Amino acid sequence: MxxxxxxxxxxxxxxxxxxxxxxxxxxxxxxxxxxxxxxxxFKELSIGTAKPTxxxxxxxxxxxIDHLSIAEEYNASRFEKDVLEFLSNYFKTKEKVILCGGSGxxxxxxxxxxxxxxxxxxxxxxxxxxKRLAENGIEDLxxxxxxxxxxxxxxxxxxxxxxxxxxxxxxxxxxxPYSQLRKGKKKEREFEILKIGLEMDRDKLYDRxxxxxxxxxxxxxxxxxxxxxxxxxxxxxxxxxxRELFDHFEGNxxxxxxxxKIKVNSRRYAKRQLTWFKKDNEIKWFQADRxxxxxxxxxxxxx
Numbered sequence: 001m002x003x004x005x006x007x008x009x010x011x012x013x014x015x016x017x018x019x020x021x022x023x024x025x026x027x028x029x030x031x032x033x034x035x036x037x038x039x040x041x042f043k044e045l046s047i048g049t050a051k052p053t054x055x056x057x058x059x060x061x062x063x064x065i066d067h068l069s070i071a072e073e074y075n076a077s078r079f080e081k082d083v084l085e086f087l088s089n090y091f092k093t094k095e096k097v098i099l100c101g102g103s104g105x106x107x108x109x110x111x112x113x114x115x116x117x118x119x120x121x122x123x124x125x126x127x128x129x130x131k132r133l134a135e136n137g138i139e140d141l142x143x144x145x146x147x148x149x150x151x152x153x154x155x156x157x158x159x160x161x162x163x164x165x166x167x168x169x170x171x172x173x174x175x176x177p178y179s180q181l182r183k184g185k186k187k188e189r190e191f192e193i194l195k196i197g198l199e200m201d202r203d204k205l206y207d208r209x210x211x212x213x214x215x216x217x218x219x220x221x222x223x224x225x226x227x228x229x230x231x232x233x234x235x236x237x238x239x240x241x242x243r244e245l246f247d248h249f250e251g252n253x254x255x256x257x258x259x260x261k262i263k264v265n266s267r268r269y270a271k272r273q274l275t276w277f278k279k280d281n282e283i284k285w286f287q288a289d290r291x292x293x294x295x296x297x298x299x300x301x302x303x
Contacts, residue, residue, distance in 0.1 A: 005091040005191045006302055009036075009099040011107055011277050012198035013270035015208045017288045019052050021198060022100035026060035028295055029096045033062045034083060036101025036110065038076075039239055041068045044228050047221045048241035050212065070228060070236040076109035083110050091191065104155045104276040111195075113187030119173035121166075129165040144168055149177035155276040157269070160238040194301055197277055198288040209266045216241070217259060225249075240265045 008031070010022050022033050039049040043066045052062055063086060068074055090097060101107060132140050141164045146153045148171040156163055167178045225245035231237060232246050241262050248258035277283060286294050
């Protein structure tokens with residue numbers, strides 16, 4: 001038996017097969033799964049977040065899925081605290097746990113720690129940024145963040161104006177990149193960490209993304225988006241799959257255009273996810289279909 005419990009982190013771009021791999025590892029190592037997908041936290045969002053199905057959740061016990069409402073604001077700092085509290089009890093009876101998700105900020109918060117001393121909001125900066133957003137459009141804010149913090153620019157949802165403004169605000173107030181301030185000094189954890197990354201040929205991945213979007217539409221994504229449209233101001237809904245359909249509902253584009261835009265934005269998001277995770281040299285990368293190799297690698301490291 002290991003002296004310390006083990007957390008196996010499974011990361012990678014959207015649609016690469018993280019959920020399926022996590023379920024396989026759950027069965028192999030008698031481990032439950034923690035979701036690190038910041039959109040799967042919300043009860044009202046299922047189809048557009050590719051949440052594990054009821055059948056998948058029966059195959060392996062999942063945590064941090066469906067535990068929030070879209071009306072609640074949640075962040076990586078709270079996620080870190082909540083998961084560490086959960087693990088303090090979980091590891092009393094279990095030796096391993098699987099962390100599964102593609103939200104880089106949330107994965108890093110748990111594995112490396114989150115700096116709690118971030119600058120508080122500055123009303124003057126916020127008002128300036130809101131005015132620029134209204135007058136010049138969101139691209140103006142995107143360009144500033146790219147200059148101030150190119151690393152975080154690669155990870156953030158570039159169409160989420162609230163997060164863009166907050167990141168710019170922190171960069172200015174701290175005179176440094178938000179991505180570095182967030183990490184701070186890496187915190188020691190009471191468990192071992194093993195990082196696994198899943199990847200596949202780009203054309204194959206993009207085809208999987210396109211087909212997944214088509215399946216989401218067939219499964220009722222339009223209806224799901226319509227049901228939450230009244231809450232579109234909340235941060236949870238400023239995300240791919242919902243934002244485009246909201247534009248359709250408001251007469252800004254046809255349904256066909258919205259679906260195509262979801263595919264394009266999903267592919268762009270996958271590219272940013274890969275850019276983010278590839279910077280972590282501790283991640284061991286595997287082709288997504290190499291289940292046996294991954295299991296052997298884990299066993300060799302810890303058993």
